[in-house]
Amino acid sequence: MLTLLTALRHRSAMRTAFKGRDETSLQPILRWVIKYIGHPRYIKLTSDVAMLLLDLYSEQTMDSPEIDDLLNQLHRKVRHCSELAQAAYSTQGMLDLLVSGA
Numbered sequence: 001m002l003t004l005l006t007a008l009r010h011r012s013a014m015r016t017a018f019k020g021r022d023e024t025s026l027q028p029i030l031r032w033v034i035k036y037i038g039h040p041r042y043i044k045l046t047s048d049v050a051m052l053l054l055d056l057y058s059e060q061t062m063d064s065p066e067i068d069d070l071l072n073q074l075h076r077k078v079r080h081c082s083e084l085a086q087a088a089y090s091t092q093g094m095l096d097l098l099v100s101g102a
Helices: 002-010 014-018 023-038 041-065 065-101
Strands: none
Touching: 002 014, 002 041, 014 041, 023 041, 023 065, 041 065
């Protein structure tokens, strides 16, 4: 999946590949994004895919309860990851102060 999405991004073909999908073909992609959105190695690719999917399918989310549930899971995962990043950034600031004062 990673290789495929990377190749699509390099060819600027992600929009074409994701356009016109129904809910059954959209679910595996959303599940993959939810699984790897917090992984530092894949954050750029997963955030690009998530933003593109939200752009393409934001108007159709209320039609499908499964897609709506997956988008809620994505929202919770992104919120959790951003809270972790904020805590890590604060800790880094505190460590920098301790190191510079020593």
